[in-house]
Amino acid sequence: MYYIFFTGTAGSGKTSLVKEFQQYLLDQQLDTAIINLDPAVEKLPYTPDFDVRDYIDAYEVMQKFGLGPNSSLIVSIDLLMSKAVDIKNEISEIEANYVLVDTPGQVELFAYRDTGRILSSLIIGDNKAVNVFLLDSFLAKEARTYVSLLLLSSAIRFRMNLPQINVLSKIDLLNKKELEELNSWSNGEELIDSLGEIDDYSFDLINSLIESLDSPPVPVSSTTDEGLDELYAEIQKILAGGEDYLTEENSPRL
Amino acid sequence: MYYIFFTGTAGSGKTSLVKEFQQYLLDQQLDTAIINLDPAVEKLPYTPDFDVRDYIDAYEVMQKFGLGPNSSLIVSIDLLMSKAVDIKNEISEIEANYVLVDTPGQVELFAYRDTGRILSSLIIGDNKAVNVFLLDSFLAKEARTYVSLLLLSSAIRFRMNLPQINVLSKIDLLNKKELEELNSWSNGEELIDSLGEIDDYSFDLINSLIESLDSPPVPVSSTTDEGLDELYAEIQKILAGGEDYLTEENSPRL
Numbered sequence: 067m068y069y070i071f072f073t074g075t076a077g078s079g080k081t082s083l084v085k086e087f088q089q090y091l092l093d094q095q096l097d098t099a100i101i102n103l104d105p106a107v108e109k110l111p112y113t114p115d116f117d118v119r120d121y122i123d124a125y126e127v128m129q130k131f132g133l134g135p136n137s138s139l140i141v142s143i144d145l146l147m148s149k150a151v152d153i154k155n156e157i158s159e160i161e162a163n164y165v166l167v168d169t170p171g172q173v174e175l176f177a178y179r180d181t182g183r184i185l186s187s188l189i190i191g192d193n194k195a196v197n198v199f200l201l202d203s204f205l206a207k208e209a210r211t212y213v214s215l216l217l218l219s220s221a222i223r224f225r226m227n228l229p230q231i232n233v234l235s236k237i238d239l240l241n242k243k244e245l246e247e248l249n250s251w252s253n254g255e256e257l258i259d260s261l262g263e264i265d266d267y268s269f270d271l272i273n274s275l276i277e278s279l280d281s282p283p284v285p286v287s288s289t290t291d292e293g294l295d296e297l298y299a300e301i302q303k304i305l306a307g308g309e310d311y312l313t314e315e316n317s318p319r320l
Numbered sequence: 321m322y323y324i325f326f327t328g329t330a331g332s333g334k335t336s337l338v339k340e341f342q343q344y345l346l347d348q349q350l351d352t353a354i355i356n357l358d359p360a361v362e363k364l365p366y367t368p369d370f371d372v373r374d375y376i377d378a379y380e381v382m383q384k385f386g387l388g389p390n391s392s393l394i395v396s397i398d399l400l401m402s403k404a405v406d407i408k409n410e411i412s413e414i415e416a417n418y419v420l421v422d423t424p425g426q427v428e429l430f431a432y433r434d435t436g437r438i439l440s441s442l443i444i445g446d447n448k449a450v451n452v453f454l455l456d457s458f459l460a461k462e463a464r465t466y467v468s469l470l471l472l473s474s475a476i477r478f479r480m481n482l483p484q485i486n487v488l489s490k491i492d493l494l495n496k497k498e499l500e501e502l503n504s505w506s507n508g509e510e511l512i513d514s515l516g517e518i519d520d521y522s523f524d525l526i527n528s529l530i531e532s533l534d535s536p537p538v539p540v541s542s543t544t545d546e547g548l549d550e551l552y553a554e555i556q557k558i559l560a561g562g563e564d565y566l567t568e569e570n571s572p573r574l
Contacts (some may be wrong), residue, residue, distance in 0.1 A: 214475040221468040274528040
């Protein structure tokens with residue numbers, strides 16, 4: 067059983083990609099299941115096999131504790147941890163080759179808070195897992211935002227400590243020229259050229275960032291299904307052992 | 321007139337620090353004003369001179385557009401831009417030496433979205449400004465989270481394009497040993513030692529990150545007022561010209 071997490075900022079298209087990628091796997095006769103971890107989502111275009119909303123309701127939390135919308139999401143996930151045993155039991159009944167995990171747009175859960183990592187460890191157990199991080203291409207087409215999203219991607223990779231694939235989502239919203247430019251930025255020089263004047267601090271940091279990419283972000287669209295073959299191939303490369311990230315040596319779990 | 325932005329993740333203590341820092345400035349006979357940019361905050365411990373809630377209500381947006389709490393905040397700020405002229409007019413009437421700007425915990429506005437930068441440029445106009453980024457020390461005492469928060473700090477610094485001071489907030493919640501350890505991490509070697517085994521990718525990135533810090537994060541507490549002198553000194557160094565970040569050459573505004 068393999069777990070595929072989908073993380074990214076609000077509106078980056080996680081839920082749509084989860085839906086399309088499930089269909090893609092089903093078309094290949096692969097068993098799939100979906101876990102929804104977003105306690106504040108209203109409607110889902112798929113039927114989850116596990117739904118965090120059965121355990122917690124972000125709106126109730128908001129009212130009960132008099133919290134703002136932002137804090138209520140964080141508290142919801144914290145509260146969820148008190149039901150860890152029940153959740154683990156329910157999840158362990160899922161049987162599938164691939165379990166797709168949809169996550170809240172509140173990326174800070176996975177980037178800066180323990181609970182995201184604890185929750186993901188709980189779900190994964192002894193299985194292999196990969197994290198697909200969505201860079202919203204509609205935001206990322208601005209070079210400075212592209213860099214910021216790569217920094218966020220690194221924060222999440224570092225904090226979740228899972229092998230990670232970067233994806234440029236929603237590419238159907240870009241024209242050909244925009245997409246070509248975005249793709250060219252996985253080359254550090256091209257990216258730095260597009261940024262205009264930057265200070266030395268940024269120059270070094272961007273070079274480290276680009277060097278740290280194992281492979282360029284995969285452009286995908288959940289509307290046209292472009293890029294799903296490439297995404298599947300990247301996932302296979304990691305999960306089926308092409309690159310063994312999960313050895314004790316190079317990627318210890320804390 | 322100088323603008324001091326306070327940014328950081330939800331719960332990092334921005335609002336409390338704004339309140340305490342205003343008092344600190346008032347004690348020195350300095351004129352101050354406060355701008356609140358958080359459309360979802362319930363109660364404020366200070367009286368803002370400009371309040372974004374007079375223009376937009378995140379709860380109304382949530383109901384009107386049927387949005388989740390996360391998206392409603394982002395849409396709120398987007399909607400706000402349509403009232404940019406009115407906002408600019410109201411803000412331009414503020415007269416003070418220092419204008420403190422409180423921001424939403426939804427840091428992605430400032431890290432990954434245009435609106436945060438546009439809004440801050442609108443507010444700043446031709447004045448000098450500095451961004452105080454709060455690393456929540458209660459989260460940051462875990463070494464991996466410390467790194468993630470530094471990555472977020474870089475994303476915000478890069479995206480806002482303002483001189484930035486990092487602050488370790490809420491240090492009254494730490495014991496002496498925890499605080500000493502946290503302070504030691506502004507040295508790259510100490511930090512890497514605390515991380516345990518990491519891969520080469522992380523090693524290089526962390527070194528770039530630490531090198532990019534102009535000065536170590538300033539430990540502060542809004543409960544004990546510890547560190548406010550140091551924070552004020554750092555702000556002076558930047559705003560009063562000790563270091564001229566805002567020249568065309570080393571920090572161009574895009």
